[in-house]
Amino acid sequence: MATIVLEGITKRFPDGTTAVRSLDLAIADGELMVLVGPSGCGKTTALRMVAGLEEATEGTILIGGRAVNDVEPRDRDIAMVFQSYALYPHLTVRQNMAFSLKYRGGSGKDEIKRRVDEAARILELEPLLERKPRQLSGGQRQRVAMGRAIVRQPQAFLMDEPLSNLDAKLRVQMRAEIARLQRSLGVTTIYVTHDQTEAMTLGSRVAVIRLGELQQVAPPQELYQRPVNLFVASFIGSPAMNLVEASVERGDGGPQVCFGPHRLTIGEKAVREHPGLEHYLGRQVVCGIRPEHLEDASLARDTTPGSVIDVSVELREELGSEVDLHCAVGVAPLHLAGLADEDADETAGAAGQADAAAPADAAGEASAAGAGRAPVADPSDPAAPAGSALAATIVARVDPRTALGVGDRARLQVDLAALHFFDPATGTSLRG
Ligand code: ATP
Helix, strand or coil: CCCEEEEEEEEECCCCCEEEEEEEEEECCCCEEEEECCCCCCHHHHHHHHHCCCCCCEEEEEECCEECCCCCHHHCCEEEECCCCCCCCCCCHHHHHHHHHHHHCCCCHHHHHHHHHHHHHHCCCHHHCCCCHHHCCHHHHHHHHHHHHHHCCCCEEEEECCCCCCCHHHHHHHHHHHHHHHHHHCCEEEEEECCHHHHHHHCCEEEEEECCEEEEEECHHHHHHCCCEHHHHHHCCCCCCEEEEEEEEEECCEEEEEECCEEEECHHHHHHHCHHHHHHECCEEEEEECHHHEEECCCCCCCCCCCEEEEEEEEEEECCCCEEEEEECCECCCCCCCCHHHHHHHHHHHHHCCCCCCHHHHHHHHHHHHHHCCCCCCCCCCCCCCCCCCECEEEEEECCCCCCCCCCEEEEEECHHHCEEECCCCCEECCC
16 A cells, blocks of 8 residues: 655647646545546546556656656556456456456465455455356446456556446445445545546545646535635536626625625625635625525525525426526626536647646636626516526525426525635635
């Protein structure tokens, strides 16, 4: 077992694509670190550099305190588990698991048998040891791939989307199994996924990557509660955080956040929690509200004045334990370069440009354009038709007893203590 440390790792491909930029990351001994980000953000490239399958253009990679930049992959003492399990079809489960130990030499026959039996026991593969891969289900194949990594008893596991070939139910099951296994074996693990739910449920810490750059590394709950910027805020969480461009104004009961026809009196407490916010009086901010921080006001326990917005319900989704209401809020949708869904359109090409515009500049431009956008409909009408300039919708995750349905005007109570604020030009959180 070992620590894995990346110091200023950059990867530039010969065609000029910069896939990873100055990545600093320290993974503790026995830790499960998840790298998460949209497709093309550079997470696989980062993992491949740790494995030695790609050479780092700049920076140092240390495994167990030893710089391994010049060490061959086979001598790095790591085991990889890929999306494609890459099992040998003509070999049995036992032979597949034993293969790399035999191939590498150094382990006697008895030792190999002992390790394979032990891995089979841990993974509950004992009854399947004499089967060929084609006689196994997807989940069983995935477990064999894990078994092959375990028998190596490596210093670290590197896993690249190992569950993406499985159906949703099996994925949830295997996710729990991997977490349990990793904890009981205590092997340092880097796990790559584009699925933020997978990242949140698996990782002891999660590193969010965007366009080759590390955005934030933190335990899952901290990422969710204290995202450092708009990208993390919009990428982590499902349904995503609602984001609207708002102005901060001084009101009778304290500072107010105003967007479209809505005014929220945020109070001094929120200002204290976001010390940066006082500098934004009279200016624009991006205000973030998680869906679960909006409630049908008729079911809310106490409705403080200045905490309710008046919206129009466009869609009602019943999820059993709660109901998601998609509501028109009478403001323009937010388009900023730093948002996760805006990035999705940019795809890998933009990530690869060696001299791509700095995100802050791009965000600044988009924001200026957004602020200048003239509303074309009556801003007091929250039920602006879809497709108009005021067509932003927000999602409220409310009490399932709600009677609100499509077409209803709804009063939603906002949990003012849980608001997030960001600078529209840089995307940075205004939390202290
Ligand atoms: P995915 O989830 O889709 O696998 P990823 O986050 O793992 O994406 P990478 O595969 O690391 O992303 O790719 C990062 C960027 O580097 C992308 O823009 C990709 O097109 C580019 N890239 C990857 N390999 C090469 C290569 N050999 N030459 C040039 N560019 C490459």
